[in-house]
Amino acid sequence: MTESSQASADRRTGVIVGVLFIVATSFLFLGEAFYKSYIDAEDALTVIAANKPVVVLGLGIELICILSMPLIGAFIYPVLCRVSTGMALTYFFIRGLEGVILITVAQTNKWAMLSLSEAYVAGADRAAIEASLTLIRAQNEWGDTAGLLYNVIFVIGAVCLYSVLFRARLIPRWISVWGLLAIAVLAGTVVFALFVAELPGWALLLLVPIAVQEMVMALWFIFRGFDVSAVTPNHLK
Numbered sequence: 466m467t468e469s470s471q472a473s474a475d476r477r478t479g480v481i482v483g484v485l486f487i488v489a490t491s492f493l494f495l496g497e498a499f500y501k502s503y504i505d506a507e508d509a510l511t512v513i514a515a516n517k518p519v520v521v522l523g524l525g526i527e528l529i530c531i532l533s534m535p536l537i538g539a540f541i542y543p544v545l546c547r548v549s550t551g552m553a554l555t556y557f558f559i560r561g562l563e564g565v566i567l568i569t570v571a572q573t574n575k576w577a578m579l580s581l582s583e584a585y586v587a588g589a590d591r592a593a594i595e596a597s598l599t600l601i602r603a604q605n606e607w608g609d610t611a612g613l614l615y616n617v618i619f620v621i622g623a624v625c626l627y628s629v630l631f632r633a634r635l636i637p638r639w640i641s642v643w644g645l646l647a648i649a650v651l652a653g654t655v656v657f658a659l660f661v662a663e664l665p666g667w668a669l670l671l672l673v674p675i676a677v678q679e680m681v682m683a684l685w686f687i688f689r690g691f692d693v694s695a696v697t698p699n700h701l702k
Contacts, residue, residue, distance in 0.1 A: 475544065476690050482541045483686030485533045490679050492530035493610060499523025504578055510598065514582035524575055531568055535561040538622075544691050545626075548633040552625050559622030566615055570608030574601040616655045623648045623675070635691045640682050647674035 500523030506512045513520055538560030545553035578601060585594050607614040623644065631641035654671045 472693075475693050478540055478544055479686040479690035482537060483683040483688075485537045485540065486679050486683035486686070488533045489530050489537065490676055490683075492526050492533070494676075496523045496525075496527030496530060497610075499526065500575070504575060509578065510582040510585040510594065513578055514586045517579060517582070520575075520579060524572065528568075528572060531564050531572065534567075535564045541626075544635065544693065545629050547693070548629050548635070552629050556622055556625040556629075559618060559625065562618055563615065563622065566608050566618065567610065571605055571610065571612070571615075574605050574609075577601060613655055613658060616651065620648055620652045620655065635693065636682065636685055636689075640678070640685060643678045644675070644682065647678050651675055 500520040503509065503512045503516050503520055535557075538557035542553050542557050545556060578598065581594050581597055581601075585591065606612055609615060627641045627644040627648065630636050631638055631645070650671050
């Protein structure tokens with residue numbers, strides 16, 4: 466591949482990865498805005514049954530977010546592997562694992578709540594349905610986007626990404642450092658959550674730094690791309 470064609474390919478990669486980051490972050494919050502208040506309600510099954518179209522719309526939007534996650538790892542891999550093949554593979558694997566967990570646990574459970582809500586209002590065995598709802602919520606405490614297991618995996622992937630970006634100067638280092646600091650805050654929140662029954666409401670504000678950072682980084686990818694000229698043979702492993 467000639468130097469000009471490689472530059473064009475890297476430019477396209479930057480645009481695609483940037484768009485995928487925007488979709489992965491914004492569609493997550495957008496989807497939750499539609500359904501979260503319903504599934505978290507005390508009388509969730511009754512509320513979900515009465516608002517099924519809205520819940521379905523929200524879950525559909527969130528599904529688009531989830532599907533974009535492994536695509537980020539796939540499209541950015543050719544750039545990251547010029548710096549470290551091992552880190553590039555790790556990031557690709559972690560982003561795929563995120564998608565698998567969210568679809569097989571969080572999404573499947575939320576769609577199951579729709580079925581439970583229909584059975585509930587139809588007069589099925591309410592004790593059994595309530596038990597199933599309790600199990601679903603227990604699983605999502607670990608595997609949903611706010612769950613501990615999911616966030617541990619997300620932190621590992623983010624550390625891989627930002628360390629490579631920082632090391633090779635593929636983007637300005639202040640963006641990479643911002644990402645590493647924001648991830649450190651998120652990791653601290655995850656550890657803190659292990660020792661408390663419930664996080665205080667203000668703890669959600671600790672997600673803001675990484676969410677904003679990802680949007681800034683995504684815009685940089687789209688409009689400026691990767692500084693692959695900073696990658697020298699000394700970086701390659």
